[in-house]
Structure formats: structure tokens, C-alpha cells
Amino acid sequence: MxxxxxxxxxxxxxxxxxxxxxxxxxxxxxxxxxxxxxxxxxxxxxxxxxxxxxxxxxxxxxxxxxxxxxxxxxxxxxxxxxxxxxxxxxxxxxxxxxxxxxxxxxxxxxxTAVRTSAASAITSKYLAPSNVDRIAVIGAGLQGLYHVKLMSLIHPSAEFQVVDIDPSAVDRLANQVSAEARVVHVREAESAIRAADVVVTATSRLEEVVFQFGWMKKASLVLPVHVRGWSQDITTASDALFTDDVEQFTNFIRATGSPYEDLSRVRGSVSSVIVGKLTGRSSNSDRIAVFNLGLAxxxxxxxxxxxxxxxxxxxxxxxxx
The missing domain is CATH 3.30.1780.10 (ornithine cyclodeaminase, domain 1)
Known part of the structure; x- marks a missing residue:
């Protein structure tokens, strides 16, 4: 043999x-x-x-x-x-x-860190507003680090406003990307989110509501690395709602229980926008939310x-x- x-x-x-x-x-x-x-x-x-x-x-x-x-x-x-x-x-x-x-x-x-961050970055390439000046990254761990690294390749002139409960984590992240991106330490998630064109919440799993969708300004994109943690109106007040794979997202929600009452407005997959089967941002003033669960x-x-x-x-x- x-x-x-x-x-x-x-x-x-x-x-x-x-x-x-x-x-x-x-x-x-x-x-x-x-x-x-x-x-x-x-x-x-x-x-x-x-x-x-x-x-x-x-x-x-x-x-x-x-x-x-x-x-x-x-x-x-x-x-x-x-x-x-x-x-x-x-x-x-x-x-x-x-x-x-x-x-x-x-x-x-x-x-896992690279592909997750790359998926967010490519999503922002197709669904972010036309001008991205500020990107809020909530969480300065491994996911936060690679989101800054990958998204800086898509938005090289953007300023990254990074928030973490541990200030030293933000300092470490800033040092690691000093040659690649401009990082500003912001202490409160709300202020970072209100100023951002793109928001990435790269925290661990959250059981309670920590982020309010009402903080999102017009002409913005939010990318929760984990589904939970946002207020209910992320699914009802957003102008468009997408995921990376509708079947997987539906199965996940059924298996784990949805933290949101209404997910009926999920329009489809990001990939369908990329290949032209779905309209993504119909107006530059749209507030768009995308749940990328991660594709094998x-x-x-x-x-x-x-x-x-x-x-x-x-x-x-x-x-x-």
C-alpha cells in the first residue's frame, strides 16, 4: 500500500x-x-x-x-x-x-483572523459610503488588529478610532500598525461610532446590548464580528441588511436563538452584491448593516x-x- x-x-x-x-x-x-x-x-x-x-x-x-x-x-x-x-x-x-x-x-x-478581517474589508469595498475618513474598531484584540491591517489596504487614508476597555491593548495595536495606519485611541464606543463612516465591533460574544444603532450616522456601514451586542433597531432602522450566506445565517439563528425580533429584512448575501445580482448601497446616505458569520x-x-x-x-x- x-x-x-x-x-x-x-x-x-x-x-x-x-x-x-x-x-x-x-x-x-x-x-x-x-x-x-x-x-x-x-x-x-x-x-x-x-x-x-x-x-x-x-x-x-x-x-x-x-x-x-x-x-x-x-x-x-x-x-x-x-x-x-x-x-x-x-x-x-x-x-x-x-x-x-x-x-x-x-x-x-x-x-481565522485574516479571513474574517478580509471579508469585512471586501464588504466595505462594495458597501461602504463613497468617502471613508474614519473607521471605528471596537476591540483591540487579534480581530481588531487584523481588521485595522486589512481595512487599511482598502481605505489607506482613513483614520482608525480604536476603543478597548484595556488602554494598553490599544497602545499595542497602534505600535503594531504604526507603519500601516493612523490609529487614534478613543475611550468611549459611542463617540467613536458617531464619528465613523465604517464601524467594526470586534469584541467577544456579548449577551447584553452595548451598542445603539441610533449612534450610526447617515452614510455609514456597520460590521459586527459577532451577531449580538447591538440594539434591536439594527435590523429595523438600517436601510439595508445583508449577510455572507443566507442559509447559514438562518440556520445559525434557529440554532442559537436570535437576539433580534425581526430579521425578515435580510436582503441577501454580500456576494450577490459583488457579482451584480443585488443592489447594495442605493444611496450614499444609507446606513447598512452586514452580519458576516464566516464562510468555510x-x-x-x-x-x-x-x-x-x-x-x-x-x-x-x-x-x-
Whole structure:
């Protein structure tokens, strides 16, 4: 019997592969076009919820045009910080499309941060108002950091107003992006949101209402990384409401319970706007909200790019099985 082998990429290996963030944007935009044109398989994520503020999900995806498929097994525990552990952890498995054999297992924390932020950035490319001068980022953790990095590539002249309950976290973020973006530390979320053209709430899961949609000015876009935390009128007062995948969003809401009374106004997927099947911003004064839950096909596409870079540079450990 032939020997099978899988390449293991640790967290440090994934970082050493050095995926250019501009390439991540291109990959995510191309994958959204595939989604909009129906060239994908992305079954709604399934999983378990061991604690009220925690999940462990399986996310499978297949991209027939690129012939790339795999699954991410990802956990989110918002209380992990108390033990000095990351909020998001997981593993990504890529499979050979011809045989189904696993060909790579990699740490999934970095690719999750990158693909989530890239999806927000590409969403803002198509749905943000025409002039983006200020972007509010609420939360200066890993998601906040990569949202600044990726969105600065789409909006290079924008000022990032960053809010966090820990002022030192904002300082660390500002130092990490000093060559890429202008960061201003703002103490109150309300003042940052009221001034922003684009708002990203990159906090951990929130059970209570923390943000009021009434703070959003006309001609703005809000991108909640997590569904919860906003006032009810985010779904009723917004001029347009989108998600990244309607089927997945519907399944998620049914499984976890909606924090909002009315989600009937979800117009469709961001990808349908990108490929021209739906109208996005009908007026520059629109206030638009987008719930991007995260697409497995983005994980597959980003992971495939990382694997390709790792193979060319001989990064990682190849294990026979």
C-alpha cells in the first residue's frame, strides 16, 4: 500500500509562510465571486456548545474552480483570557480532491483572523459610503488588529478610532500598525461610532446590548464580528441588511436563538452584491448593516494559499500515516 503523508503547520509555521495580506484580500474577493456565482459548497456550520459563551464548530467547504476542499474545527471561548489562552483556537484540514486523503493540518487561529478581517474589508469595498475618513474598531484584540491591517489596504487614508476597555491593548495595536495606519485611541464606543463612516465591533460574544444603532450616522456601514451586542433597531432602522450566506445565517439563528425580533429584512448575501445580482448601497446616505458569520470556503482558500507558500519554502513537518 502506498505511503500517505500530511504536512503539519504549527502556529509559528503558518506565520513563517508569510501570506501577504494583499493576497488574502484578493483570495477572499475571488472566493466571494465564486459564492455569488454558485460555484461552491459551504454547508451551514455545525457544532456543539459546551458553555453558554462557547462553541466548537465544524466548517466544511469545497471550491470546484480551484479544486480545494477541507474542514476547520474551531472553538471560541470568550472566557479563555482569564487563563491566558486565546479566544479562538482550532485546526484546519485540507484534503486531496482526487483521493480525499488529508494533505495538510494547520493551526487555524491566524487564518481565522485574516479571513474574517478580509471579508469585512471586501464588504466595505462594495458597501461602504463613497468617502471613508474614519473607521471605528471596537476591540483591540487579534480581530481588531487584523481588521485595522486589512481595512487599511482598502481605505489607506482613513483614520482608525480604536476603543478597548484595556488602554494598553490599544497602545499595542497602534505600535503594531504604526507603519500601516493612523490609529487614534478613543475611550468611549459611542463617540467613536458617531464619528465613523465604517464601524467594526470586534469584541467577544456579548449577551447584553452595548451598542445603539441610533449612534450610526447617515452614510455609514456597520460590521459586527459577532451577531449580538447591538440594539434591536439594527435590523429595523438600517436601510439595508445583508449577510455572507443566507442559509447559514438562518440556520445559525434557529440554532442559537436570535437576539433580534425581526430579521425578515435580510436582503441577501454580500456576494450577490459583488457579482451584480443585488443592489447594495442605493444611496450614499444609507446606513447598512452586514452580519458576516464566516464562510468555510474562505478558510479553505486562505489555507490553500498558506500551504502553497509553505511547500515552496519547505516549512512545516511532513508526517507519514
Amino acid at each position: 502506498a505511503t500517505c503523508a500530511v504536512r503539519w503547520l504549527s502556529r509559528s509555521d503558518v506565520l513563517a509562510a508569510a501570506l501577504p495580506l494583499a493576497s488574502a484580500l484578493e483570495v477572499v474577493e475571488a472566493t466571494l465571486r465564486d459564492h455569488g456565482n454558485g460555484a461552491f459548497e459551504n454547508p451551514p456550520k455545525t457544532g456543539v456548545h459546551p458553555q453558554h459563551d462557547a462553541f466548537i464548530h465544524a466548517m466544511a467547504g469545497w471550491l470546484p474552480r480551484q479544486k480545494r476542499g477541507g474542514v476547520k474545527w474551531v472553538a471560541g471561548y470568550s472566557s479563555n483570557y482569564k487563563s491566558g489562552l486565546p479566544n479562538i483556537t482550532g485546526l484546519m484540514v485540507l484534503n486531496d480532491p482526487e483521493t480525499g486523503l488529508p494533505i495538510c493540518v494547520m493551526d487555524a487561529a491566524y487564518l 470556503i474562505h478558510d479553505v482558500a486562505i489555507a490553500a494559499e498558506i500551504l502553497s507558500l509553505a511547500e515552496r519554502q519547505n516549512i512545516g513537518t511532513v508526517v507519514a500515516y
